[in-house]
Amino acid sequence: MRIVLLGAGNVASHLGPALQHAGHELVQVYSRSEESASELAVRLQVPFTVHTEDLVSDADIYLFSVRDAVLESLIREVAAGRDDALFVHTAGSISVDVFRNLGLAHGGVFYPMQTFSKKRPVDFAQIPVFVEALEESDCQLLEELARSVSRRVYRLTSEKRRYLHLSAVFACNFANHCYALAAEMVERSGLPFDVLLPLIDETAAKVHTLEPRAAQTGPAVRYDENVLERQKKLLADRPDMQDVYDRMSRSIHALATKTPHKK
Amino acid sequence: MRIVLLGAGNVASHLGPALQHAGHELVQVYSRSEESASELAVRLQVPFTVHTEDLVSDADIYLFSVRDAVLESLIREVAAGRDDALFVHTAGSISVDVFRNLGLAHGGVFYPMQTFSKKRPVDFAQIPVFVEALEESDCQLLEELARSVSRRVYRLTSEKRRYLHLSAVFACNFANHCYALAAEMVERSGLPFDVLLPLIDETAAKVHTLEPRAAQTGPAVRYDENVLERQKKLLADRPDMQDVYDRMSRSIHALATKTPHKK
Numbered sequence: 001m002r003i004v005l006l007g008a009g010n011v012a013s014h015l016g017p018a019l020q021h022a023g024h025e026l027v028q029v030y031s032r033s034e035e036s037a038s039e040l041a042v043r044l045q046v047p048f049t050v051h052t053e054d055l056v057s058d059a060d061i062y063l064f065s066v067r068d069a070v071l072e073s074l075i076r077e078v079a080a081g082r083d084d085a086l087f088v089h090t091a092g093s094i095s096v097d098v099f100r101n102l103g104l105a106h107g108g109v110f111y112p113m114q115t116f117s118k119k120r121p122v123d124f125a126q127i128p129v130f131v132e133a134l135e136e137s138d139c140q141l142l143e144e145l146a147r148s149v150s151r152r153v154y155r156l157t158s159e160k161r162r163y164l165h166l167s168a169v170f171a172c173n174f175a176n177h178c179y180a181l182a183a184e185m186v187e188r189s190g191l192p193f194d195v196l197l198p199l200i201d202e203t204a205a206k207v208h209t210l211e212p213r214a215a216q217t218g219p220a221v222r223y224d225e226n227v228l229e230r231q232k233k234l235l236a237d238r239p240d241m242q243d244v245y246d247r248m249s250r251s252i253h254a255l256a257t258k259t260p261h262k263k
Numbered sequence: 264m265r266i267v268l269l270g271a272g273n274v275a276s277h278l279g280p281a282l283q284h285a286g287h288e289l290v291q292v293y294s295r296s297e298e299s300a301s302e303l304a305v306r307l308q309v310p311f312t313v314h315t316e317d318l319v320s321d322a323d324i325y326l327f328s329v330r331d332a333v334l335e336s337l338i339r340e341v342a343a344g345r346d347d348a349l350f351v352h353t354a355g356s357i358s359v360d361v362f363r364n365l366g367l368a369h370g371g372v373f374y375p376m377q378t379f380s381k382k383r384p385v386d387f388a389q390i391p392v393f394v395e396a397l398e399e400s401d402c403q404l405l406e407e408l409a410r411s412v413s414r415r416v417y418r419l420t421s422e423k424r425r426y427l428h429l430s431a432v433f434a435c436n437f438a439n440h441c442y443a444l445a446a447e448m449v450e451r452s453g454l455p456f457d458v459l460l461p462l463i464d465e466t467a468a469k470v471h472t473l474e475p476r477a478a479q480t481g482p483a484v485r486y487d488e489n490v491l492e493r494q495k496k497l498l499a500d501r502p503d504m505q506d507v508y509d510r511m512s513r514s515i516h517a518l519a520t521k522t523p524h525k526k
Contacts, residue, residue, distance in 0.1 A: 010480060067485065067487070068482070068487050068489065068490055069485075069487055069489065093482065093490045093493065093494070113458070113459075113461075113462055114461060114462055114465055115462060115465055115466055115469065115478075115480045115481075116480065117469065117473060117477075117478060117480070119473075120469060120472065120473065122465065126461050127461055128458045128461060152458070152461075154454070154458070156452070156454070160451075160452040160453055160454075161452065162452075162493075162494075162497055163448050163449065163451040163452035163497065164448075164449060164452040164454060164458075165494075166448045166494050166497055166498075167445040167446070167447075167448035167449040167452065167459060168445070168459065168462055168481075169481055169482065169483070169494065169508075170441045170442075170444045170445035170448060170508075171441060171442055171445035171459045171462055171463050171466070172462050172463070172465075172466045172480070172481065173479065173480065173481035173482075173483055173484070173511075173515065174441040174444075174507075174511045174515075175438040175441040175442065175463070175466055175467075176466050176469070176470070176475055176478055176479055176480075177475075177479065177483075177511055177514060177515045177518070178433045178434060178437040178438040178441060179433075179434055179438065179470050179475035179478075180474075180475035180476050180479065180515075180518055181433045181437075181514070181518075182430040182431070182433035182434035182475075183430070183474065183475050183476070184430075185426050185427075185429045185430035185433060186426070186427060186430040188423075188426040189419070189423040189424065189425075189426040189427040189430065190423055191417070191419070191423075191427060193470075193474065193475075194471075195376070195391045195415070195417070195427075196376075196430060196431070196434045197470070197471060198376075198377060198389050198390055198391060198415075199376055199377055199378060199431055199434055199435050200434050200435070200438070200467050200470060201467055202377055202378055202385065202435075203378055203434070203435045203438055203439050203467070204438075204463050204464055204466070204467035206378065206380065206383060206439070207439070207442050207456075207460070207463060208457075208460060209383065210380065210382075210383070211443075211446065211456065212439055212440075212442035212443035212445075212446050212456075213443050213446070215378075215380060215439055215442075216436065216439055216440065216443065217273060217378045217379065217380070217435070217436065217439075218378075218431075218432055218435065218436035219331070219356065219432065219436075220432075220436055220440075221436070222330065222332075224330070224331055224332055226331065226332065227331055227356045230356065230425075231356070231425075231428075231429050231432065234425055234426065234429055235429075240513075240514055240517060241514075243510055243514075244437075244510055244511065244514055245432075245433075247506055247507055247510050248436075248437045248440055248507065250503075251440060251444070251503055251504075251506075251507055252436065252437075252440045252443075254503060255440070255443055255444075
């Protein structure tokens with residue numbers, strides 16, 4: 001597989017090395033940012049460019065790991081005159097229709113569901129990868145590509161992937177934001193953030209064996225109004241956090257008192 | 264130390280065995296629920312009672328691990344005629360003043376900051392324990408007691424502990440609720456909840472090395488309005504989740520665009 005990697009951000013900087021390590025040939029890296037492009041190209045020991053007109057034309061796969069907002073226009077630019085190649089994006093929230101709508105025959109999705117940061121190593125083999133393509137043969141190819149880097153490969157339609165990506169936003173981005181708000185409060189107690197780490201770790205570990213609803217503890221699940229009111233008052237100078245506190249507490253209580261989940 | 268344990272819930276059922284294992288003598292277990300009391304008493308091989316009038320009167324410490332809402336009235340009931348003993352509670356959100364206000368000379372707090380579930384073993388030695396007492400000598404005693412079960416013992420005033428407990432609500436209860444809401448969405452994608460576990464684990468692991476603000480990823484931090492609007496639409500039939508989605512996304516973006524944190 002000769003692959004051109006478009007993007008040099010959090011996802012690309014993990015996916016590129018993983019693909020190369022699995023024996024695929026990365027022939028070029030593209031990014032609008034010369035700094036990001038050169039940094040990743042040096043790591044991969046491949047050429048880079050910041051101009052789409054300098055992209056090679058004989059790759060098998062053009063793999064787009066760029067911001068959702070610029071994805072469509074970049075695909076349009078790159079695909080012109082390269083109709084035979086396979087165009088693939090890694091965006092959890094974007095439908096495979098983005099390729100169909102551009103009149104492309106070969107389009108697919110390769111969504112590795114993880115939170116990537118450039119400086120943090122991840123074990124790609126453990127990352128669930130969700131693949132999909134306009135053509136069955138392309139889907140088989142993407143499945144194979146995915147299996148070469150991960151042990152957890154699933155086919156998933158764009159329709160279903162929307163909900164998966166939304167669930168990832170809750171489980172990752174929103175959970176991390178809870179940590180960020182916790183960090184502000186722990187600072188007020190004069191303690192370092194790391195006193196929270198055993199709690200954060202156990203909260204995550206718990207849902208390996210208990211479903212999250214059953215794992216819930218704390219004042220909101222009991223709807224302990226005294227505690228809830230006192231805690232809201234502590235946030236009097238932070239209406240934004242008070243608002244989050246209130247909505248989350250109500251939502252926790254609503255879920256706790258709902259009739260058992262139908263299964 | 265001769266200790267009477269009042270409560271047989273999530274905290275007591277972990278704290279009791281930890282104290283016993285450290286060599287302290289648990290002389291009695293009390294709970295209003297006979298089922299809970301007897302279950303814990305059998306595990307600890309100590310007598311239990313469901314009547315406060317049957318509590319022994321010669322213990323050194325009466326340790327209260329009960330719901331915040333019933334704590335004060337239970338302390339009042341138990342303390343009558345036992346003025347020389349040390350009365351201690353484990354509630355993160357309740358001030359040591361609860362003892363002072365009842366006219367007691369010996370009162371203290373022993374707050375193990377963790378999310379406890381009866382059926383899930385925890386390593387007590389790793390749990391941060393925060394102690395405080397009305398009298399310095401009692402505080403030293405509680406510090407010693409805490410060190411016998413945990414390697415992470417801190418003295419903390421009630422004033423500061425309020426913020427610590429609030430941070431724990433964000434880091435644990437609210438983060439877990441994000442998992443619970445994620446579970447509902449992943450079900451719509453037709454996939455099992457466990458596809459989210461690598462993401463949940465990495466999100467928690469990340470904040471060991473990056474501060475949560477720096478670790479944030481996803482559409483809200485970029486304020487990618489297309490994605491945000493599309494995802495909100497997916498929640499059209501769930502106004503409660505849509506509301507949480509909206510507030511959290513705004514709060515993430517607000518934090519991301521704030522001037523760098525003063526340190």
